[in-house]
Amino acid sequence: MSGAPRVGVLALQGDVREHAAVLDGLGAEVVPVRRPDQLAAVDALVLPGGESTTLTLLLASSGLAGPLAERLAGGMPALGTCAGMILLGGEVVDGRPGQRGLGAIDVAVRRNAFGRQIASFEADLQVTGVDGPMHAVFIRAPVVEKAGDLVEVLATVRLGDEDRPVVCRQGNVVVASFHPELSGDGRLHALALAPLLG
Amino acid sequence: MSTATGTPSGGERATGTARVKRGLAEMLRGGVIMDVVTPEQARVAEEAGAVAVMALERVPADIRRDGGVARMSDPALVAAIQEAVTIPVMAKARIGHFAEAQVLQALKVDYVDESEVLTPADEEHHIDKWAFQVPFVCGATNLGEALRRISEGAAMIRSKGEAGTGNVVEAVRHLRSILGDIRKLTVADPAERYAWAKRLQAPIELVEEVATRGELPVPLFCAGGLATPADAALVLQLGAQAVFVGSGIFKSADPARRARAIVEATAHFADAELVAKVSYNLGEPMVGAEIGTLEVKLAERGW
Numbered sequence: 001m002s003g004a005p006r007v008g009v010l011a012l013q014g015d016v017r018e019h020a021a022v023l024d025g026l027g028a029e030v031v032p033v034r035r036p037d038q039l040a041a042v043d044a045l046v047l048p049g050g051e052s053t054t055l056t057l058l059l060a061s062s063g064l065a066g067p068l069a070e071r072l073a074g075g076m077p078a079l080g081t082c083a084g085m086i087l088l089g090g091e092v093v094d095g096r097p098g099q100r101g102l103g104a105i106d107v108a109v110r111r112n113a114f115g116r117q118i119a120s121f122e123a124d125l126q127v128t129g130v131d132g133p134m135h136a137v138f139i140r141a142p143v144v145e146k147a148g149d150l151v152e153v154l155a156t157v158r159l160g161d162e163d164r165p166v167v168c169r170q171g172n173v174v175v176a177s178f179h180p181e182l183s184g185d186g187r188l189h190a191l192a193l194a195p196l197l198g
Numbered sequence: 199m200s201t202a203t204g205t206p207s208g209g210e211r212a213t214g215t216a217r218v219k220r221g222l223a224e225m226l227r228g229g230v231i232m233d234v235v236t237p238e239q240a241r242v243a244e245e246a247g248a249v250a251v252m253a254l255e256r257v258p259a260d261i262r263r264d265g266g267v268a269r270m271s272d273p274a275l276v277a278a279i280q281e282a283v284t285i286p287v288m289a290k291a292r293i294g295h296f297a298e299a300q301v302l303q304a305l306k307v308d309y310v311d312e313s314e315v316l317t318p319a320d321e322e323h324h325i326d327k328w329a330f331q332v333p334f335v336c337g338a339t340n341l342g343e344a345l346r347r348i349s350e351g352a353a354m355i356r357s358k359g360e361a362g363t364g365n366v367v368e369a370v371r372h373l374r375s376i377l378g379d380i381r382k383l384t385v386a387d388p389a390e391r392y393a394w395a396k397r398l399q400a401p402i403e404l405v406e407e408v409a410t411r412g413e414l415p416v417p418l419f420c421a422g423g424l425a426t427p428a429d430a431a432l433v434l435q436l437g438a439q440a441v442f443v444g445s446g447i448f449k450s451a452d453p454a455r456r457a458r459a460i461v462e463a464t465a466h467f468a469d470a471e472l473v474a475k476v477s478y479n480l481g482e483p484m485v486g487a488e489i490g491t492l493e494v495k496l497a498e499r500g501w
Binding site for chain 1 (some may be wrong): 209210211212214215217218221222224226227228229244245247248249250254259280284285286303306308309331332333383461462464465466469
């Protein structure tokens with residue numbers, strides 16, 4: 001095995017390219033993943049931003065959903081941003097009827113928690129485990145509605161009169177409501193890939 | 199759950215920035231945006247895997263057939279479609295009709311399409327899109343038009359094609375024109391870039407940016423005349439980043455099935471075996487039109 005970890009980006013739909021650029025910057029070998037054989041060849045997976053309902057359908061039709069759930073249960077490091085967070089979580093609030101995540105992290109996620117696009121925003125955010133603020137871009141973003149006992153909350157934002165988790169970690173899975181890839185910030189990627197980068 | 203202490207809940211929030219507007223377009227990449235005229239069609243589109251829907255009173259094929267002035271949709275229809283689905287909802291305003299765009303922003307649509315499919319309201323000026331919080335998509339037939347729209351604040355460009363025809367030839371022409379000129383621009387020397395700016399009638403700053411990046415500063419999608427999964431695979435391989443399908447879905451015999459097939463073909467556009475598999479037995483596509491027989495060419499609207 002060569003030195004660079006092989007990191008997949010789920011490439012069925014969404015902002016795949018931005019994640020690939022960030023991972024490339026971290027020295028990873030980037031592999032677009034659209035089929036089960038491509039998934040089998042990676043050491044970690046990034047689930048990008050996109051439309052979670054579309055991605056859920058495409059995960060099923062591509063035959064990736066089952067093998068991906070198995071890899072995640074086996075401890076494969078993973079990062080999910082925005083739609084990726086919804087896919088990695090469990091219960092989906094305000095989703096399509098029957099929509100559910102893969103259950104790799106014990107969170108219930110509310111879709112479009114801030115409202116429609118006009119409410120999308122960018123802001124600086126302190127994230128535990130990351131030095132200095134992250135510039136966070138929230139696009140029709142979800143938030144964590146409920147998190148299980150094993151979930152570490154690494155950042156929150158104020159929504160209404162409550163602080164809602166927007167970055168969480170459980171085991172080797174990291175999820176974020178926002179898009180560090182849109183601002184070219186690789187620090188959450190590095191956090192998620194830490195088990196591989198050593 | 200363990201909550202980290204000392205994590206303030208975010209600093210100043212900036213809405214309606216270029217990054218936030220373009221950001222939603224980035225999230226739609228690799229997806230299919232479908233024209234719908236009823237909440238029921240919107241649900242069919244969402245179930246089939248659309249990344250967004252375009253809420254309209256009439257699809258372009260019907261606008262073409264009916265003639266007359268085509269305007270922004272009734273807010274009641276837009277609101278009913280927003281209520282029906284969880285995915286982004288876009289709506290069209292007439293070229294230059296900033297008051298229609300203001301109404302659509304008040305309705306909180308996720309994207310406004312300043313569209314040549316509707317009857318233009320201004321024959322000289324497009325909307326000043328920087329003045330809005332809501333992002334805009336605009337059509338373009340060539341690189342100059344695309345850059346003028348971006349200079350006015352468009353956060354996404356779609357090649358115009360010829361809407362309502364089920365004929366992909368114009369979409370291909372426009373995509374090839376935009377992407378071909380971008381490729382040429384990347385090898386132009388600094389002096390030639392000024393000549394390009396003059397020829398394209400576009401700001402030199404944007405011409406420089408395209409020459410350096412090798413792509414538009416905003417996502418480039420394809421629209422106008424797509425009707426089959428292979429049409430989607432074609433334009434994505436040419437370099438479009440996502441597709442709009444208008445009349446092509448709900449004017450076909452089996453919209454749900456065709457919609458789903460186009461979604462799959464868009465996701466796996468380079469996998470010919472998969473595109474073949476999803477193209478089986480889709481039923482009658484929409485009846486197409488030869489471009490030479492058209493009385494009105496919608497793509498010629500916009501300046």
